[in-house]
Structure formats: structure tokens, C-alpha cells
Amino acid sequence: MLARSCLRSTRTFASAKNGALKFTKRAASSSSGSAAEASPLRLNIAAAAATTLAAGSIAWYYHLYGPTANAMTPAEEGLHPTKYPWVHEQWLKTFDHQALRRGFQVYREVCASCHSLSRVPYRTLVGTILTVDEAKALAEENEYDTEPNDQGEIEKRPGKLSDYLPSPYSNDEAARFANNGALPPDLSLIVKARHGGCDYIFSLLTGYPDEPPAGAVVGEGLNFNPYFPGTGIAMARVLYEGLVDYEDETPATTSQMAKDVVEFLNWAAEPEMDDRKRMGMKVLVVTSVLLAMSIWVKRYKWAYIKSRKIVYDPPKDGPPTRL
Amino acid sequence: MGIWDTITDLVEAATPWTTAEAEAPAQVEEQKEEATPSKAEDTEEPEAAEAAEAEEAPEEEAEEEEEEEEEDDEEELVDPKEKFEEECKESKQCAPAKHHFDECVERVTSASAQGESKEDCVEEFFHLAHCASSCAAPKLWSVLK
Numbered sequence: 373m374l375a376r377s378c379l380r381s382t383r384t385f386a387s388a389k390n391g392a393l394k395f396t397k398r399a400a401s402s403s404s405g406s407a408a409e410a411s412p413l414r415l416n417i418a419a420a421a422a423t424t425l426a427a428g429s430i431a432w433y434y435h436l437y438g439p440t441a442n443a444m445t446p447a448e449e450g451l452h453p454t455k456y457p458w459v460h461e462q463w464l465k466t467f468d469h470q471a472l473r474r475g476f477q478v479y480r481e482v483c484a485s486c487h488s489l490s491r492v493p494y495r496t497l498v499g500t501i502l503t504v505d506e507a508k509a510l511a512e513e514n515e516y517d518t519e520p521n522d523q524g525e526i527e528k529r530p531g532k533l534s535d536y537l538p539s540p541y542s543n544d545e546a547a548r549f550a551n552n553g554a555l556p557p558d559l560s561l562i563v564k565a566r567h568g569g570c571d572y573i574f575s576l577l578t579g580y581p582d583e584p585p586a587g588a589v590v591g592e593g594l595n596f597n598p599y600f601p602g603t604g605i606a607m608a609r610v611l612y613e614g615l616v617d618y619e620d621e622t623p624a625t626t627s628q629m630a631k632d633v634v635e636f637l638n639w640a641a642e643p644e645m646d647d648r649k650r651m652g653m654k655v656l657v658v659t660s661v662l663l664a665m666s667i668w669v670k671r672y673k674w675a676y677i678k679s680r681k682i683v684y685d686p687p688k689d690g691p692p693t694r695l
Numbered sequence: 696m697g698i699w700d701t702i703t704d705l706v707e708a709a710t711p712w713t714t715a716e717a718e719a720p721a722q723v724e725e726q727k728e729e730a731t732p733s734k735a736e737d738t739e740e741p742e743a744a745e746a747a748e749a750e751e752a753p754e755e756e757a758e759e760e761e762e763e764e765e766e767d768d769e770e771e772l773v774d775p776k777e778k779f780e781e782e783c784k785e786s787k788q789c790a791p792a793k794h795h796f797d798e799c800v801e802r803v804t805s806a807s808a809q810g811e812s813k814e815d816c817v818e819e820f821f822h823l824a825h826c827a828s829s830c831a832a833p834k835l836w837s838v839l840k
């Protein structure tokens with residue numbers, strides 16, 4: 373029974389094989405005529421169509437979802453500041469403390485009438501920008517609240533080195549009220565707080581054009597500045613030639629004052645920068661010394677391993693050993 | 696960076712530029728006089744006066760020269776940034792941006808003269824300002840202190 377069914381199956385398989393052979397033979401004979409030249413095209417139609425479909429679907433998808441549409445104009449974004457070659461931004465350079473002194477003068481004489489610098493105490497100015505006596509004299513120009521006395525009254529006292537620089541307004545609302553609704557930001561951390569940092573602030577201070585470009589709409593009480601996002605800034609241009617008399621007789625051009633005050637503001641935001649760079653240098657020096665030491669120690673420890681020689685000395689006498 | 700900086704530092708330290716540092720202690724003395732009213736005056740006055748007399752002689756000449764320079768400066772004080780940017784705007788590098796900006800200004804002003812103009816030249820201005828400031832940046836930093 374089993375053998376018969378096996379036989380039968382082999383027979384049917386054989387007939388199927390014959391049929392297939394016949395079929396292939398016939399196909400081969402039929403394509404041997406004039407259609408033989410057109411056959412590569414016809415064979416490739418499916419592949420070509422599929423490839424076109426694939427490429428087209430990718431293109432269609434990219435057309436639909438590819439580019440993100442930002443509802444922004446260049447004016448809303450603001451002109452990105454130019455990169456300036458600040459010396460103090462180099463890895464192994466410190467602040468120019470003469471420039472910091474000039475910049476503090478610019479801040480005090482120009483910016484301080486609207487902008488506070490509330491996170492900077494007088495003591496940090498000592499040694500970096502002013503001498504002790506200068507800083508003390510400056511602190512004493514302002515009055516600060518004392519601790520409550522015996523009657524619980526708070527009196528005024530002249531400032532000390534531990535006091536913070538005075539703010540021009542008592543609070544934000546007063547500052548807004550005095551400035552037509554616009555709040556002059558605190559400048560203590562402004563270099564860290566704005567995209568572009570020093571470059572942005574320098575460009576903003578010096579970038580006021582003489583007149584806004586044709587067709588630009590400038591809001592009421594605003595000034596056109598290309599670097600400010602939205603281009604309408606409440607602060608008018610403040611730095612003009614010769615506004616400040618520098619004690620070191622540097623010509624007080626707009627860009628010189630802007631450069632100095634920006635460097636000062638960078639100091640205000642990062643007073644630790646000089647020390648940080650020195651610490652970085654120390655880290656590099658110490659790690660390089662440690663690296664060198666570790667390499668020498670490794671060579672020392674490995675010396676006997678590297679210099680040893682393993683020798684197989686077969687016995688010359690006796691029977692040959694089988695391994 | 697390197698040996699050349701060290702040499703220039705040494706040269707700068709040796710040159711008369713250090714007069715600015717020499718003047719600083721004199722100012723501190725003056726401030727001390729102001730700060731400490733009566734006691735210090737008796738002791739410090741003669742010294743300070745002598746010092747002042749000694750210093751005045753060379754300083755007077757220097758001050759006269761400086762005043763002349765200041766007067767000249769005040770007349771001629773031109774912002775180097777504006778000067779360089781104007782030069783850069785006229786240069787070949789920024790010619791395409793300037794061409795577009797000028798064309799836009801012409802178009803918008805003529806359109807606004809006739810009626811309303813729906814266009815502004817802010818974008819063209821941005822391109823021109825970016826070109827000019829990036830061209831002027833290294834020149835400016837070589838001039839500024």
C-alpha cells in the first residue's frame with residue numbers, strides 16, 4: 373500500500389516535471405523571434421515602475437512633511453550677531469583689567485541710570501577693577517538700611533564693601549513705569565542670559581542704524597535695532613562719541629565704549645573666569661604629569677615580563693618525546 | 696601665543712605707556728586726603744605738596760600735549776566701526792547685498808510714494824549689515840584697545 377502510493381507520487385512528480393520542461397521549452401521557443409529584442413524593457417517595466425513609485429512616494433512625503441514651516445520672518449528672529457575676535461574668550465586668556473575698569477566707568481556713567489547690577493557687591497570690584505580705597509569711597513556714596521535699632525527703627529548708613537551695587541529703581545514695576553512699560557533687564561548675568569553673549573550685546577549697542585530701512589514699521593516709543601528680536605527695542609541708542617572721558621585717555625568712540633562695557637558685563641556674569649582658566653591649566657598640567665608617571669611606572673612594572681625569554685630546550689639525550 | 700608675546704609684553708612694560716600706572720597712586724593720595732579730614736592733613740600735606748610739585752613739572756608739559764590731542768580727537772572722533780562698515784559696504788565683497796538693498800529701497804520708496812507698499816527692506820538690510828559687520832570685525836578689533 374505504502375509502496376504503491378509512493379510509486380504513484382513519483383509518477384505524478386515525473387509528469388509534472390515533464391510538463392514544466394515542455395512549458396519552459398515552449399516559452400523559450402516563442403521568445404526566440406522578433407520579441408527577443410524588446411524583452412529587456414518588458415522585463416524591467418515592473419522594476420522601473422516600482423522604483424519610480426518608491427522615489428515618488430519619498431518625494432511626496434518630503435513635500436508634505438519634510439520642511440518644517442516656521443511662522444517667523446527674519447525681522448522676528450533678529451539679525452544674528454557677528455562673531456567678534458574677543459581676546460578674553462580665548463582658552464588661555466584673561467580679562468583685560470584695564471578694559472574692565474573702563475567698562476565699569478561706562479556702566480556707572482551711562483547704563484546705571486536704568487539698568488541694575490544687583491548681584492555684584494563692591495567687594496568683588498576690589499583687586500579686579502578698583503583699589504580698596506576707590507571701592508570704599510564708591511560704596512560710601514550710597515546709603516543702605518541698617519539693622520533695626522533699640523526702638524525697632526531702621527536707619528540709613530553709608531555703604532560698605534559688603535553691600536551690593538544700588539539699583540536705579542526700587543522694583544520692577546517702578547522700572548517699567550519709568551521706562552514707558554519696558555523693563556530694563558538686570559545686567560548681572562546678561563552675557564550668559566542672551567544668545568550670542570558678548571557678540572550680541574556689542575552688536576546691539578553699536579548696531580543702531582541712522583534710520584530704519586525703507587518700509588520697516590517701528591512701533592511707537594520703540595527704536596529700530598536689527599539685532600533685537602522683532603527689531604523694535606525700547607532702549608534708544610545711548611553710546612555716542614566722547615560720551616565718557618576715560619582716565620587712561622583712550623578715545624571714547626562708540627565701539628570702544630561698547631567693547632569695554634561688554635567685557636565688564638562678561639566679568640560681572642563670570643567673575644570666576646580668570647581663576648577657572650587657571651584651574652583648567654592646572655588640571656591639564658597635573659593630568660599630563662600623571663600620564664607620564666603612569667607610563668613610566670607601567671614600563672617599570674612590566675619590564676621583567678617584557679624582557680623575559682621563554683625557551684624550549686629539548687633534551688638531547690634519551691628517547692624522543694611524543695607530544 | 697608664544698615667545699613673541701612674552702617679548703612684546705616685556706617691551707610694553709618698559710615703554711612710557713606705564714605712565715598711566717604711575718599716576719594711579721597720586722589719585723589714591725588725593726582720595727585719602729578727602730576721606731580723612733583733619734589728622735592726616737597735617738602730616739600728609741607737606742609730603743603731598745612736595746610730591747605734587749615734583750610731579751607737576753613733567754605732568755604740565757604732558758597735560759598740555761594731551762589737551763591738544765584731546766581737542767584734535769574731539770573734532771575728528773569717528774567711530775571706527777561705522778567707518779569700516781561703510782568701506783565694507785562699498786567693497787566688492789558686499790556688492791550683491793548692497794545692490795539688492797538699494798534696489799529694494801528704490802522699489803519700496805516709489806511704491807509708497809504712489810500708495811501703499813506691502814514690502815519692507817528689513818531682510819535686505821540684514822544681509823547687507825551682516826556682510827558689512829563680518830567684514831569689518833577683524834579690522835575693528837585691530838584698532839580698538
